[in-house]
Amino acid sequence: MTTQAAEKRQRDLYEGRVTTLRELQTVQNDLNTASNDAKTAEVGLEAVRNRLRILGLRDDEMANLQKGAINPATAINAPLSGTIIQRKIGPGQYVTTGGGEPSYIIGDLSKVWLIVQLRESDLARIEMGGRLQFRVLSHPDRVFEGRINFIGSSVDPASRRITVRADIDNPQRLLKPEMYASVRIINERENLSHAVPRAAVVLEGHKVSVWVLKPGNVVESRRVRTGIIDGGNIEVLEGLALGERVISRGSLFIDRMVTRG
Numbered sequence: 001m002t003t004q005a006a007e008k009r010q011r012d013l014y015e016g017r018v019t020t021l022r023e024l025q026t027v028q029n030d031l032n033t034a035s036n037d038a039k040t041a042e043v044g045l046e047a048v049r050n051r052l053r054i055l056g057l058r059d060d061e062m063a064n065l066q067k068g069a070i071n072p073a074t075a076i077n078a079p080l081s082g083t084i085i086q087r088k089i090g091p092g093q094y095v096t097t098g099g100g101e102p103s104y105i106i107g108d109l110s111k112v113w114l115i116v117q118l119r120e121s122d123l124a125r126i127e128m129g130g131r132l133q134f135r136v137l138s139h140p141d142r143v144f145e146g147r148i149n150f151i152g153s154s155v156d157p158a159s160r161r162i163t164v165r166a167d168i169d170n171p172q173r174l175l176k177p178e179m180y181a182s183v184r185i186i187n188e189r190e191n192l193s194h195a196v197p198r199a200a201v202v203l204e205g206h207k208v209s210v211w212v213l214k215p216g217n218v219v220e221s222r223r224v225r226t227g228i229i230d231g232g233n234i235e236v237l238e239g240l241a242l243g244e245r246v247i248s249r250g251s252l253f254i255d256r257m258v259t260r261g
Contacts, residue, residue: 082106085177107177112170114146116183117161124228126151131186132166136179144168144175187228194240195233200248201226210240211247219247 052062086105089095095103114134118126130148146166155162168175201224202209212220224239240246 078104078106080106080108082108083173085109109170109173109175109177112168112175112177114166114168114181114183116164116166117156117159118164120155120160120162121229122185123162125185125187125230126164132183133186134181134183136175136181138176138179139174142174144181194242195230195235196240196246197248198229198232198234200246201234210236212240213245213247 049062052065057065083106084104085107087103088101088105089103114132116132126148128148128151131145132148133143133145135143146168148164148166150163150165152163196210200210202211202221207223208226209221209223212222214220222239225237227235227237229235
């Protein structure tokens with residue numbers, strides 16, 4: 001007998017003075033509780049249906065599930081398009097909706113990030129939006145390029161390196177996650193300035209100078225303003241004209257001789 005039928009029967013008995021008011025109220029409370037439980041269950045069922053729709057199940061497939069007809073090869077549609085780059089589950093494992101770990105990791109590989117651990121000494125050569133060129137082992141003859149979109153705010157105290165990130169277009173999906181690359185920094189200023197060997201620079205306190213070779217083998221001390229140091233060369237920002245010759249061997253000896261004289 002259903003709760004509604006029991007309530008009707010108890011009401012009829014009460015009206016015929018066969019049962020008490022208390023017994024009728026007890027049955028009515030049971031009816032209200034059952035009605036509320038039914039509404040809660042319906043809300044929960046609709047929430048489950050909506051979650052299944054998000055996963056890509058059709059209404060007819062959900063109807064089969066309610067009948068107990070479970071398809072062992074049910075397709076689960078991803079909420080976004082992309083490429084599976086990592087699988088977290090294997091055959092025979094159970095998947096729960098409340099699990100903290102995702103089943104698969106999907107990424108859009110049409111654009112990837114290049115993460116560079118840059119030496120502290122190279123920080124002066126980079127800037128936001130600056131260019132990077134790099135090669136990977138799988139395509140050694142091809143040069144890829146990107147733009148810097150992030151520069152770390154601190155240097156790692158152990159490695160003395162800083163994290164730099166660049167956006168890379170990858171329309172052919174040639175670049176894969178976790179690949180290693182050899183990177184070259186493209187400094188636009190380096191293409192507009194010139195450099196001299198480090199041995200040509202004479203440092204005296206805050207004074208920086210070079211010995212310029214003039215016509216007739218005459219030497220002249222010239223104060224310069226320097227920029228970045230790249231290997232064995234120093235960038236000259238001011239003080240030298242393009243094409244001027246400097247003395248790179250013995251410049252310190254000449255400086256001492258002139259000072260003594």
